[in-house]
Amino acid sequence: MTRTNNHNDHETENLQQYLQRVIYLLSKHRLVEGFVEMQEISHHKLDNSQVHKQNLSELQSLLDKIHPADIAYILEALPLKDRLMIWDLVKVERDGEILLETSDAVRETLIATMDSGELVAATGQLDADEIADLAPDLPRYVLDDLFQTLPTEEREQLRSAMSYPEDAVGALMDFDMVTIREDVTLEVVLRYLRSLDGLPDHTDQLFVVDRDEKLKGVLPVNRLLVSNPDVEVSAIMSTKMMKLHPDDKAQQATHAFERYNLVSAPAVDMNGKLLGRVTVNAVMDFIREESENEALNLAGLRGEEDLFAPVWKSVKNRWIWLAINLVTAFIASRVIGVFEGSIEKLVALAALMPIIAGIGGNSGNQTITMIVRALALGQLNVSNARKLFAKEISVSAVNGLVCGSAVGLFAFLIYRSIPLSLVMTMAMALNFLLAALLGVLIPLTLHKLGRDPATGSSVMITAVTDSGGFFIFLGLATILLM
Amino acid sequence: MTRTNNHNDHETENLQQYLQRVIYLLSKHRLVEGFVEMQEISHHKLDNSQVHKQNLSELQSLLDKIHPADIAYILEALPLKDRLMIWDLVKVERDGEILLETSDAVRETLIATMDSGELVAATGQLDADEIADLAPDLPRYVLDDLFQTLPTEEREQLRSAMSYPEDAVGALMDFDMVTIREDVTLEVVLRYLRSLDGLPDHTDQLFVVDRDEKLKGVLPVNRLLVSNPDVEVSAIMSTKMMKLHPDDKAQQATHAFERYNLVSAPAVDMNGKLLGRVTVNAVMDFIREESENEALNLAGLRGEEDLFAPVWKSVKNRWIWLAINLVTAFIASRVIGVFEGSIEKLVALAALMPIIAGIGGNSGNQTITMIVRALALGQLNVSNARKLFAKEISVSAVNGLVCGSAVGLFAFLIYRSIPLSLVMTMAMALNFLLAALLGVLIPLTLHKLGRDPATGSSVMITAVTDSGGFFIFLGLATILLM
Numbered sequence: 036m037t038r039t040n041n042h043n044d045h046e047t048e049n050l051q052q053y054l055q056r057v058i059y060l061l062s063k064h065r066l067v068e069g070f071v072e073m074q075e076i077s078h079h080k081l082d083n084s085q086v087h088k089q090n091l092s093e094l095q096s097l098l099d100k101i102h103p104a105d106i107a108y109i110l111e112a113l114p115l116k117d118r119l120m121i122w123d124l125v126k127v128e129r130d131g132e133i134l135l136e137t138s139d140a141v142r143e144t145l146i147a148t149m150d151s152g153e154l155v156a157a158t159g160q161l162d163a164d165e166i167a168d169l170a171p172d173l174p175r176y177v178l179d180d181l182f183q184t185l186p187t188e189e190r191e192q193l194r195s196a197m198s199y200p201e202d203a204v205g206a207l208m209d210f211d212m213v214t215i216r217e218d219v220t221l222e223v224v225l226r227y228l229r230s231l232d233g234l235p236d237h238t239d240q241l242f243v244v245d246r247d248e249k250l251k252g253v254l255p256v257n258r259l260l261v262s263n264p265d266v267e268v269s270a271i272m273s274t275k276m277m278k279l280h281p282d283d284k285a286q287q288a289t290h291a292f293e294r295y296n297l298v299s300a301p302a303v304d305m306n307g308k309l310l311g312r313v314t315v316n317a318v319m320d321f322i323r324e325e326s327e328n329e330a331l332n333l334a335g336l337r338g339e340e341d342l343f344a345p346v347w348k349s350v351k352n353r354w355i356w357l358a359i360n361l362v363t364a365f366i367a368s369r370v371i372g373v374f375e376g377s378i379e380k381l382v383a384l385a386a387l388m389p390i391i392a393g394i395g396g397n398s399g400n401q402t403i404t405m406i407v408r409a410l411a412l413g414q415l416n417v418s419n420a421r422k423l424f425a426k427e428i429s430v431s432a433v434n435g436l437v438c439g440s441a442v443g444l445f446a447f448l449i450y451r452s453i454p455l456s457l458v459m460t461m462a463m464a465l466n467f468l469l470a471a472l473l474g475v476l477i478p479l480t481l482h483k484l485g486r487d488p489a490t491g492s493s494v495m496i497t498a499v500t501d502s503g504g505f506f507i508f509l510g511l512a513t514i515l516l517m
Numbered sequence: 518m519t520r521t522n523n524h525n526d527h528e529t530e531n532l533q534q535y536l537q538r539v540i541y542l543l544s545k546h547r548l549v550e551g552f553v554e555m556q557e558i559s560h561h562k563l564d565n566s567q568v569h570k571q572n573l574s575e576l577q578s579l580l581d582k583i584h585p586a587d588i589a590y591i592l593e594a595l596p597l598k599d600r601l602m603i604w605d606l607v608k609v610e611r612d613g614e615i616l617l618e619t620s621d622a623v624r625e626t627l628i629a630t631m632d633s634g635e636l637v638a639a640t641g642q643l644d645a646d647e648i649a650d651l652a653p654d655l656p657r658y659v660l661d662d663l664f665q666t667l668p669t670e671e672r673e674q675l676r677s678a679m680s681y682p683e684d685a686v687g688a689l690m691d692f693d694m695v696t697i698r699e700d701v702t703l704e705v706v707l708r709y710l711r712s713l714d715g716l717p718d719h720t721d722q723l724f725v726v727d728r729d730e731k732l733k734g735v736l737p738v739n740r741l742l743v744s745n746p747d748v749e750v751s752a753i754m755s756t757k758m759m760k761l762h763p764d765d766k767a768q769q770a771t772h773a774f775e776r777y778n779l780v781s782a783p784a785v786d787m788n789g790k791l792l793g794r795v796t797v798n799a800v801m802d803f804i805r806e807e808s809e810n811e812a813l814n815l816a817g818l819r820g821e822e823d824l825f826a827p828v829w830k831s832v833k834n835r836w837i838w839l840a841i842n843l844v845t846a847f848i849a850s851r852v853i854g855v856f857e858g859s860i861e862k863l864v865a866l867a868a869l870m871p872i873i874a875g876i877g878g879n880s881g882n883q884t885i886t887m888i889v890r891a892l893a894l895g896q897l898n899v900s901n902a903r904k905l906f907a908k909e910i911s912v913s914a915v916n917g918l919v920c921g922s923a924v925g926l927f928a929f930l931i932y933r934s935i936p937l938s939l940v941m942t943m944a945m946a947l948n949f950l951l952a953a954l955l956g957v958l959i960p961l962t963l964h965k966l967g968r969d970p971a972t973g974s975s976v977m978i979t980a981v982t983d984s985g986g987f988f989i990f991l992g993l994a995t996i997l998l999m
Binding site: 102104105108111112113114136225228229231232233234236237238239256257258259260261262263292293294295296298315316318319320322323326327329330331333334335336340342343344346347349350353354356357360361364365367368369371372375378379382383384385386387388389390392393394397398400401403404405408409412413414415416419422423426429430433434437438441442445449501505 | 587595817
């Protein structure tokens with residue numbers, strides 16, 4: 036079953052070009068060599084004289100050999116038109132696994148071109164937990180269709196997987212577990228395993244359950260391999276294992292995987308019944324997504340943006356942040372407006388004031404980064420918050436005085452006025468203290484209120500050090516110099 | 518063997534307090550329950566009447582039961598004095614594995630308290646690749662001592678592991694591989710495995726090598742378990758496997774692990790000889806470190822900072838950034854200085870100019886974040902750079918006009934001057950275009966020069982949009998309004 040090609044013939048004339056771009060993208064990551072024969076690909080490169088039909092089938096057979104994650108990578112790096120061209124050449128039965136690997140933004144552009152039949156066919160190949168990952172991007176009626184076609188057990192799994200928020204352990208869970216009983220010998224376990232076609236990926240341990248599917252322990256595969264086949268499972272299984280609950284924060288699970296070097300961990304309900312498992316693979320994807328979202332949010336981008344998104348989509352993605360910053364800039368501007376009389380009398384103030392505001396903002400952001408990190412690692416609590424506070428204030432006092440002296444000297448060299456340079460020094464030091472104070476208070480308060488301190492803190496501290504810096508500097512100048 | 522307690526008796530009176538803090542830290546992460554019996558811990562909490570000696574031994578026995586990664590976590594969350602108190606209570610033979618888990622900054626504080634005998638004893642327990650991880654923090658003479666005590670093979674491994682830069686695959690490599698020959702049956706392999714005491718962590722595949730230790734293929738453990746014991750290794754091993762080279766960038770290895778969902782991968786030299794392996798565990802630690810360093814660098818922090826570092830250390834950590842920003846702020850200040858005459862005539866300019874500079878900087882940082890991300894993912898190349906450029910310029914043109922209209926309206930509402938508000942609008946739009954232009958050019962240029970675009974880009978774009986914004990706005994005002 037291949038997809039109907041929506042593109043006209045004249046659009047296929049660039050096929051050779053696509054082929055070369057694909058080859059380029061693959062060869063840039065030469066690590067891929069294990070999965071595709073590089074010689075085979077390079078051979079294509081030299082072959083420029085072939086007719087389009089042949090190119091088409093060549094590209095298609097090349098794509099068939101490529102790992103779904105690599106196809107996803109290629110699709111993401113191509114502009115929309117080329118992307119859809121390649122997407123059309125991919126076999127429909129591989130669509131599902133490729134969609135799983137693409138970023139949300141790119142997935143959207145791909146799903147938009149598929150009709151409901153194609154979507155049901157593509158997702159029908161996937162496991163329940165994988166369908167759940169795609170679910171937010173699928174049209175309602177496709178989901179309904181899918182529910183109809185799934186066997187009862189998988190339907191239940193899908194329903195359960197879809198019921199957890201994205202940042203819960205339940206959303207990372209899959210259902211590919213091998214379970215055994217504790218009262219059998221390893222010999223029996225080995226025979227049972229041999230009766231299976233294969234084991235799920237990341238099966239580093241078998242889950243020992245009782246008749247009610249209650250988790251009794253785990254049998255690491257590595258222990259199974261080195262043990263005498265005559266002993267019983269109960270004799271060598273671990274009963275002290277990491278157990279996750281589907282309602283736990285995914286963040287906590289990632290900490291556990293990192294700390295204890297896990298490959299998989301069982302997820303159980305309140306009664307200890309085995310529900311599923313989480314693998315290091317899902318955890319790593321989650322960590323990557325988290326850190327990317329953090330970087331994007333810091334720059335005020337709402338979410339990941341398709342590199343080749345239409346202009347209006349990018350504009351939308353970036354607007355909230357610009358709007359917030361407009362408001363804070365207007366406020367800062369009004370603070371300056373209050374002191375227009377002083378600036379008229381001493382125009383040097385206008386040239387010097389951005390220094391106070393800017394450097395103060397930088398210092399505040401340094402403090403915030405430290406605090407946000409400590410909060411994320413769970414290292415901040417009531418007993419050490421005061422110590423940390425004292426430390427940040429001291430660091431800022433030192434930095435403020437040194438920076439203050441530097442800007443004071445600068446002001447003196449330009450304007451030859453000692454009172455003006457003293458005002459600079461004082462204002463700088465005070466703005467540093469303000470930055471330290473609020474650099475600790477803002478993230479702690481956001482955290483207390485249950486908000487994510489990583490996102491809002493930076494905007495807020497900059498707003499404070501801008502308006503505050505202008506106010507402190509111009510206010511001091513008005514009092515002391517006018 | 519327990520360490521000699523350096524603390525005097527009067528310092529142990531706070532033991533109950535430490536105990537409770539440890540319990541608090543542990544209980545906050547209830548995931549830990551699999552490894553320590555929580556009831557056992559809570560029991561301690563109620564027990565306030567005991568004498569110090571008993572508390573001491575209780576705390577000690579509690580620490581003995583805790584996973585090294587958890588002890589590292591507790592140490593990081595404690596102020597220096599308390600931290601060393603707990604560190605003294607830890608058994609010396611566990612010191613090595615705990616040091617491996619702490620952050621660099623905290624590790625430094627712990628190593629500083631240990632004499633060379635303790636350090637050799639602690640690190641002697643570790644594998645070669647683990648010693649290599651600690652090596653940068655160990656005094657020279659301890660390393661020399663260690664080299665003397667290691668068996669030849671491990672000494673060679675240590676020398677090799679230490680020879681790779683931190684961001685190379687070689688630095689992630691360990692030497693815990695199980696190797697087999699291809700001409701034996703699975704039955705023989707299973708018997709061989711049973712003769713071992715245990716398998717190394719993360720053994721998801723056995724490495725098939727020939728007499729010269731050349732890697733011929735890999736035998737996934739999961740395939741070994743489901744296959745008929747009578748077949749030969751060569752019949753079921755995979756020959757198309759991901760091979761890493763120790764000189765590869767670690768970054769590339771992490772992409773491969775994420776894309777192909779690997780648990781381990783072999784590392785081979787140029788001749789295909791098996792040198793070691795990389796596990797998902799090392800990869801995950803690397804990803805975490807990378808993303809933390811990125812966050813710290815963005816805020817201009819040179820490296821991770823011990824939460825309770827002495828003030829002067831923190832000052833040092835933060836100074837480079839502040840110094841750079843001082844210079845760019847001075848330049849921006851001089852740009853304003855050039856236009857002091859215009860500001861004197863129309864003081865509103867002083868109040869309005871920070872808006873142009875600030876919002877322009879925000880927009881530029883959004884562009885940079887997009888480009889840096891695309892570069893990191895390897896999605897940017899010559900053929901699509903121009904497309905991306907056009908897109909960023911268009912997005913900025915739209916945002917610049919909308920933002921420009923907003924600030925123009927703001928200026929009109931405050932100052933009731935249509936020419937002034939038109940100058941605002943034009944300046945804003947132009948600064949947005951400048952931000953887009955350099956937001957693409959700066960990271961691309963840094964990348965071309967082989968520098969990390971994530972670190973320097975943000976400072977540079979802010980410098981450009983500040984000075985440039987002031988120049989555009991004040992210049993336009995001088996030409997059109999004076």
